[in-house]
Amino acid sequence: MSAVPVTLRRVVELEIDGQTVRAMEGQTILQAVRALDVEIPTLCWGETLTPVNACRVCMVEVEGSRVLVPSCARKVEPGMVVRTNGDRVRHSRKMVLEFLASSVDLSTTPNAARWIEEYGAEPDRYGPAAPPAAAGERDRAHAGHHHPGDGQTAATVAQPVKIDNESYVRDYSKCILCYKCVEGCGEDWQNTFAIAVAGRGFDARIATEFDAPLPDSACVYCGNCIAVCPTGALMFKSEYDLRHAGQWDEERQTQTDTICPYCGVGCELTLHVQDNEIVKVTSPLDHSVTHGNLCVKGRFGFQFVQNREKR
Amino acid sequence: MDLRLHDTEPTSVERAAVDGVLGPPATAWEGAERSPLDGRVASTGHAARAQRHLLLPTLHAVQDRVGWISPAALDYVCKRLLIPPAEAYGVASFYSLFALEPRPATVAHVCTDIACMTRGATDFCKRLQDAGVDWLESPCLGMCERAPAALVIEAGEEPREAVLAPASVDSVVAAMDGDAPEPEAPEIRQATGLRLLRRVGLADPTSLDSYRAHGGYSALRAAFELGPAGVIREVTDSKLLGRGGAAFPTGRKWDAVARHPVRPHYLVCNADESEPGTFKDRIVIESDPFALVEAMTIAGYATGCEHGYVYLRGEYPLAWKRLQQAVTQARARGLLGDDILGQGVRFDIELRKGAGAYICGEETALFNSIEGFRGEPRNKPPFPVDEGLHGKPTVVNNVESLLNVLDIVLEGGAAFAQIGTEESTGTRLFCLCGCVQRPGLYEAPFGITLGELLDLAGGVLQGRELRSILLGGAAGVFVGPDKLDLELSFEATRAAGATLGSGVVMVFDDTVELAPILLRIAAFFRDESCGQCVPCRVGTVRQQEALLRLANGKPRGGVKTELALLGEITTAMRDASICGLGQTAANAIDSALHGLNAFPTEEAM
């Protein structure tokens, strides 16, 4: 009788902040640390995504390493000595938070304000924000060429919000370039590759080809990019509208898990309901069917229970 | 895979450019006339997706032919290579030499980088501007010994590239009108002590026979005598350290790949020489290309690689041509291919051209670039010896590192280790440029002092005063005239808090203002940061902004506050960036601020 295969994993012993810790081979430092209930901030890390370790807010010190290492990507090794909160670590986190907060709108990034305070980040010390870019300006930036300005204002990624479809909005003023949307749209899950990182350096941005509007792009509106966006740069239009009307109120919302009514795959939905209206649909990251992903039907196809007058 | 293309028709010229690289399309799904079979079967799975590594050469072909990459051309490239348009756009827009908006077929890229700045580049650009020439700013073109430099590129059926160095308004204008001078042969202004450079200027770089007449291919025979393990033993015994900047023991790297059970193994020669002030790889390849081909063959033989790549920076037209000729000749003579010298050894070399991205000199970014992805560095570990190009065990060596192998194999590792110092064996190529009498490429055993090296180049210009020396390029360290006794070896420079980096020794005298040099370095890193990680992407901008405030005399909260801020930025970039670019992007500036007191604080004034 054949059986479900089991992967053998060894136990690795390492030291974290002076404590001896046992972790499974193949786990990351982040996983080992979180098992201790110690917080390491993360932004670009996603539990269903390949680590890109781009944001560098989760850096920790590993003895013997010349530089800090990204805890989200680095695997535990036997005998590793890790420090999660030393001066070097705290300095680097503070600076990363300052760099982000001085260049990106973090107003809808969960935990950002708390971390900024906790690490003593002072984003204002880089001067007042430079004026926002005109629509499309950042999308046309040529690699290797920039306008340096005079240093009196701090360069930012501020630009007009992109609203070109009825499902979701793209507010790249809030984009920290964590790559998560690209991974969710790309090889990690959806494999539609409607968006990629374009350009280079500070002018790097998430873009369709030649900045084509979403309806002209490969986008299939699965919304798997919104699901992983850590800053609210990608947002349900329903949420965006409610926020703009000052009516978005998470306190008043319930979250209920159910199963998508469309095909027979059985995708688990989490319905976010405010005032008996579905305002957003997500899926649990740890569900074996979806791993947090949905298609356009599951994600956006809920309006039929809300068209009350039609029923 | 299922692509959503825009169904825009490329022009026949664009189509021909793409087909020139990829061959005509085989099926209607790729753009051929529809055949009955197309309605029955198609194979657009793994094999088709594995073509992605042809993206960069294909984009080059379009750029070279048309002068820019139009949406329709990109669409066709995507159709042929089965690459999602957004991804292909992401790649194309990563490189500064590719244009994604229409522009004139002929463009002058004028070097505004630091070595050229010491030779009047800033004025030169103004004169170009006044003359109404259409030009683009360029980072270092690697022509520093003949600064100032310009590279004129003309797209067309017969694309032309002309390097002008030293460049003048007239020569640029003439070159843009199609009247470019013949490329000049590199000149070595050093009579004795040449090992790596011994054939430069003597052997004909276009002739395999000439190379052989000057001792070429005796090392490969010696290697076959030694056997793969023997070669690795000699390289290990030679204590050769990598010349690309990280100074990793070459023997250990080779041994790790040779022993790796995963196949295939790849060999990559990193010739993406882009460190401002560096031109050694260019000179070697332009004047002794077969030496690199032979050295790579030995490396491939020793480490079990059947496939080697040379990744050459895109701004080196002559080196590209020479290397192509060398590989073609070697292949024709059975020195590359399936049965080298009848020994049953299989090895061949593929050439790849960069497209204007300093970051691609970082080894893992280089892999991504070859594979047809954005040239963004990968996280390490895994290291290339385990998971490198195409995820396979990979030996990646700098040009200069590889060249040393020829002598090691011929003389034996022990004899090689006698040259230089205890820890830094052999000789080193030094790129002397800036304010020296005879800028150029010099070779000296490790252990030579900075002062001795400057003397080789005739010292500073008559009547000038030495102010500072930048060691190792933009990612290196400034030292003052008090450091002329510094011994140039890995260990001594490390102990002094300096670096040899890529062998740049750039000299600044009293006619050169330091602040604009620092601003140019800051601008360089802002331009060349790939943008992947926050510390480098934003740190390089904040560094530049702070320097601008200092240079303009408008610091926020005083000079001391700004210097402290820059110090904090430096630390964060050094500690938390993904790759060497970000980790070193503040080094030179930091050394100038502190070692040279570039911006004296209020108290000091």
Added chain:
Amino acid sequence: MFGAGGGTSSYQEIEETDLIVLWGSNARETHPIFFHHVLKGVHAGARLVVVDPRRTSSAQWADNWLGIDVGTDVGLANTIAREIIHAGLHNREFIDRATTGFEEFAANVEQYTLEEGEKITGIPAEIIRDVAHAYARADRAQICWTLGITEHHNAVDNVLALINLALLCGHVGRWGSGLNPLRGQNNVQGGGDMGAIPNRLPGFQDLEKDHEARTKFERAWGVEIQPRYGWHLTQMFEAMERGDLTALYVIGENPAQSEADTTRAWELLEGLGHLVVQDIFLTATAELAHVVLPASASWCEAEGTVTNSERRVQRVRKALEPPGQAHDDIEIIAELGTRLGYPMGWSTSEDAWTELRSLSPMHAGMTYPRLEELGGIQWPCVDEQDPGSPFLHGRLWADPLEGPPAPFHAVDQAPPVDELTEDSRATATRRRCAGRRRSTSRRRTASASTSSRASGFRSPRAAGP
């Protein structure tokens, strides 16, 4: 398959297999999240073969797309089978131990030479050979299909032809190898599980043949159950035509629009003596009804369970208050029972589920708390210690074999109902949409089901701020 109507494998297995055949399925568009699992497998190195008359978006991912003539599925499968046998690539040991009917099957496919296969399907013999060898040589292989296989007049033969291939190579009953029909609509699988089919009691217990099971239900329900199969939908319409069926209770179905011949369906429904429609919309069928019972949306305004294509029983939960007079289906049915003089003794979905568990052995271990905790459970799950069954038919690999052997079925290529003409191939699949075979592909929100859910809002594809 071999008794129980469900796919044999878990989605996870699609990620851990070496060859995936999508046959008559455009999962990329019709089952996008299932296709995520396919792509995980493909990225891990699995070869993908897609059999479909159209080069669908799924086919564009394939290492081999086989654009067969519509309705030649059996011909292709039999050609593949013959080639495997002639190349000696069939799993003789497995066949001998775990199957019956091989000799007859082998004799039957003998006529399907590669040349004949090419003639039937239009696919070059070379390619058929290549795919046959790849399937047989793969260590693990999956065949998945959708309506391109099942919505045919000879759908049963189509399915049997695919099962034959799996038996031939031993590609079933092992982790990573299996046969998977992808369910077109949410809870098609669950409907069957719960006995909403004319020949089975809940838990796929045979209504006619399994006397013991029937008795068990009769005892539990205190009623006598007719010991014979009921009518399926086609038979119901035939009965209406004959005048044998005069009253119809339609729950969540819209036959006035979903039947192939809508004119006929419309006329017959209109002619009924009594038509009750219970739905969340006033559908075209509801408009014909004598009584309409407004229901709540089962997936977000009610509690209950559904079963997906990997046999996973999953909880649906109430997130919204239903509008107006709408009620939960289960309340309506219970109330109806009461009013008809048969109080069912339960009023909540969990009550009904608990009763089901006591009667259906394959669901016995699936308490609501366990369904909650485990994120759904794959049947069979016989008791509360049973984690459920990621794949079926592992028994075929037991030595000696446990249970009955799996039978080969000799089936033959039958010509399509509508004769193909030379120039009709391109439009054939469109005809399939209009005719008895609905296209399996290109369904987005805007066109799912009979558009009842989607017609109230604009497609997200509709552009413009």
